[in-house]
Amino acid sequence: MSAKSPTGPIDSHCHLQYFEPGEEARVLDEAREAGVTGFLVPAVRLEDCDRLLALAAREADVWCALGVHPHEAKSWNEGDERRLAELVREPQVVAVGECGLDFHYDLSPREVQSRVMRAQWEVARDAGLPVIVHNRESNVEMRAAVKDPAFDGLSGVLHSYAGGPKLAQAALERGFYLGISGMVTFPKADNVREVLSATPPGRLLVETDTPYLAPVPHRGKKNRPAWVVDVAKRLADELGLGYEELCGITGENFRELFLPTDG
Ligand SMILES: [Zn+2]
Numbered sequence: 001m002s003a004k005s006p007t008g009p010i011d012s013h014c015h016l017q018y019f020e021p022g023e024e025a026r027v028l029d030e031a032r033e034a035g036v037t038g039f040l041v042p043a044v045r046l047e048d049c050d051r052l053l054a055l056a057a058r059e060a061d062v063w064c065a066l067g068v069h070p071h072e073a074k075s076w077n078e079g080d081e082r083r084l085a086e087l088v089r090e091p092q093v094v095a096v097g098e099c100g101l102d103f104h105y106d107l108s109p110r111e112v113q114s115r116v117m118r119a120q121w122e123v124a125r126d127a128g129l130p131v132i133v134h135n136r137e138s139n140v141e142m143r144a145a146v147k148d149p150a151f152d153g154l155s156g157v158l159h160s161y162a163g164g165p166k167l168a169q170a171a172l173e174r175g176f177y178l179g180i181s182g183m184v185t186f187p188k189a190d191n192v193r194e195v196l197s198a199t200p201p202g203r204l205l206v207e208t209d210t211p212y213l214a215p216v217p218h219r220g221k222k223n224r225p226a227w228v229v230d231v232a233k234r235l236a237d238e239l240g241l242g243y244e245e246l247c248g249i250t251g252e253n254f255r256e257l258f259l260p261t262d263g
Contacts, residue, residue, distance in 0.1 A: 007244045008035030009232040010254045011225040013098075013132065013159045013179055013207035016041045016055065016062075017048050027210075028059065031225035037061065037251065039225055040258065042098040042132050042159075044069035046080060049087050056092035063258060065095035065132045073108035073116035085123045094258040096124035097132025098159065104137040114141065121151055130257050131156035133176075139167045146170050155257060160209045161195065168195045172203055177257055179205045182215030182223065185234045196238055201249050205257070206232045 011031065016024050016039070028039065041052050042065040052064035066087050068076055088096060099120040101113050108116075117133075124131045133156055135142045142163065145151070147170055158171050159179035168178060178199055183189045196204075206228055208215075214223040215230040236246035255262060 007247045007251065008037045009206050009228045009247045010038035010040070010251050011036055011208050011210070011228040012040045012157065012205040012250075012254055012258075013181070014039055014041055014210035014223075014225045014228075015044065016210070016225075017043070017051055018211045024055070027224045027226065028062070031228070032061075034226040034229050036225055036228055037247075038063070038254065040065060040094065040132075040254075042095070043067055044098060045072045045075065046083065046087075053087075053090055053092060062092075063094040064092055065097040066093055067097040067099045067120050067132070068116060069098050070100050070102040070113040070117065070134055071105060071107040073113045076112070076116040076119070081119050081123060084120065085127065088123065088127050088129060093129070095130045095132050095156070096120050096127070097156075098134050099131060100134030101138035101141055102134060102136045103141075110138075110141075113138075114145075117145065121145070121154060124156070125151060125154045130154070133158050134160075135163050135167070139163045143167050143170045146174050146176065157205055157257065159205075159207060160213065162189070162192050164191060165195055165198060168199060172199065177203050177205050177253060179207045180231065180235050181207050181209045182213040182227065182231050184231060184238065185216040186219075187216075193238055196235075201239055201241065201246070202253060204235070204250055205253055206235060206246075206250050 039062045056064040157177040160181035161178040183192045210223040236243045
């Protein structure tokens with residue numbers, strides 16, 4: 001029997017679809033052994049939906065988000081908005097995403113990224129679900145979207161946050177959360193740590209962004225949800241909180257954002 005801590009962290013962003021099914025089961029068990037109490041798996045393309053819905057239906061501590069990553073925005077077709085709106089009605093779907101903007105890689109044209117993100121935010125707004133948002137080198141455009149009155153009432157998380165203080169402020173004012181990834185442990189990532197002093201702990205989530213961004217001391221390896229423990233420990237240190245206290249607060253935040261109807 002494992003001695004699970006009831007107040008371990010929740011990995012609010014892990015792409016388990018990048019593991020073979022057997023490996024997926026193994027990394028989940030390993031994370032549970034390390035005390036991780038929940039997992040949110042965001043899609044990157046609509047083709048992920050069946051696998052993620054099945055996984056989240058099978059595992060009581062796994063939830064999923066369905067949507068299209070900005071890298072894949074160019075694959076968005078006529079009719080996908082309606083398809084996504086139907087898919088997100090499934091009970092194991094707790095958010096729309098991952099969607100957003102990535103002007104670093106520019107793997108889809110920028111205007112297509114914007115249009116496809118906004119279409120997904122509309123689906124989320126109409127379904128009463130939060131959004132899981134990717135933002136890289138698109139702070140100005142993202143800030144405009146976050147402040148757009150068309151999305152009044154929409155909540156969500158800017159995941160693996162590294163967008164600086166101005167976007168953070170706009171997002172927090174709108175009611176968004178910031179997802180803190182393993183970048184918080186990187187020696188050069190002062191830009192990630194600098195927003196923490198202006199962010200209430202009640203608006204933070206922890207995540208791995210598995211398979212990317214493995215935290216210190218695992219850098220360079222394929223990331224895994226167990227290592228959200230390293231992220232949570234470092235974030236607790238940065239905030240001057242105890243580890244269990246930080247896990248309690250971020251777990252509460254997770255439930256408030258993604259599981260608002262749970263007891
Ligand atoms: Zn992601």
